[in-house]
Amino acid sequence: MSKIDSSLFEIGFLDQLATKDTPLHLIDPRIKLITTLCFIITVVSYNHYDFAALVPLILYPLILSAAGQLPGPYLRRKILIASPFAILVGMFNPLFDQQTMLQIGTISISGGWISFASILLRFVLTVSAALILVASTGFASVCMALSRLGMPKVFSTQLLFLYRYIFVLTDEAQRMMRARSLRAFNKRGTGIKVYNSMLGQLLLRTMDRAQRIHRAMLCRGFTGDIRLNKELKIRTFDLVFFAGWLAFFIMVRSSNLPQAVGQLVLRITT
């Protein structure tokens, strides 16, 4: 259980990072959100055999994390935690797609391996971009940006609450687990049956809590939307930030930079 505890602590750490005061943190949340979306769309728009062409996009997370003074080891660890999903998605590509695509000396590389590598690279790019967005903006501001950009209030409110109560819920789950393990001897009492009723119990408690929270909200005049006392303002710098990155994405997407650089090197050396 200490694992859940510490990984939750690490989620909380994202919030702490969001309170820093770097130029990246000061950019309007909406601008950062849209830029991140553009980046993700650019990354996923590539053909599944593209690998080298994607490489220049690594600059985006690298530059942003440096500008936002976000700790690299922490971000890497977070990416690593999510990596099993991506590995599972691409794992069978090398098995099914064995057609040789690339020949380096005597080693031939199949299409499957290339697409696998491409999936992993895309995964690293998109997840790091999302992490950087949250770490430099804060979850609440991301939710607010989403609703300002037209996301239905129901969803943004849900998202906000999910984030707020995940800590309370895991706390409750943890207490139940502890209570069970203290009275479970020789693995008796740890079976699926007990697990089922614990899950049910957790659901009921959650519903009870939801009702109490709703009451507390009604008592303070809640009528359907959460208003936050913050004003967002887009500055010229924010627009420059967005336009600059957009130009970069378009440039990388429309020309194969690594190939061009390679050809240039070849032309110079020969």
Place this chain on the structure above:
Amino acid sequence: MSHHIVEVCDLRYCYPDGTEALSGVNFCIHHGESVAVVGANGAGKSTLLLHLNGCLAPTVGRVRIGDNPLTPATLQQVRRTVGMVFQDPDDQLFLPTVYDDVAFGPLNLSLPLEEVDTRVRHALNTVNCEHLSSRPPYRLSGGEKRSVAIASVLAMRPDILVLDEPTSNLDPRARRKLINLLQGFKHTKIIASHDLDMVMDICDRTIILHKGKVLADGATRQIFTDDALLEQAHLERPLSLNHHGQIRVL
């Protein structure tokens, strides 16, 4: 709304599963009074409090707050008048920062932003928590959470404060601070609690609930020295009262 009277007449409430939690409660509380509602677990204290600002609607009977009977039409007005502090502050603090949470009520009243800001600062100042305003509520200690929960209600400027177990889960110093804070409030206060020593400090009047009915209603000192009555209500004489009904000097 000059009198802030809380009047409860023949209040009965059945939970949907058929349990009768309140079976005919009557009392009247006047402006500026501090009243404790005490009783055993399951005596109906929390259920009663939930009726005072319309979180629950009575099965039979009626509740009157000030000049208005509590009806769906007056609900919003009543909720502005009666500020409710729940037992678990985690239920009450649901926004990303303390500031947002305290501002939630005033913003819902559609007040201008500067007014909201003034109220939030004033409320946080009252409970000595200005330094917490940008912190996320789930990172606070129990005592801090409680204070912020009270601030979130104070920011609505209610006339009547209703508190459910305000001193539960607090360490002695946090409890003492809270008692001092509550003593300083001019509001009409209705407090449900098992902490009878706290009741002694804050409330002049006590209502004992027992099995959904009012068992006794009178001066706190008198009630807490009636051992037979306390025994019947599953209560005990508070430690600070000796057998002669005097405050014990240590």
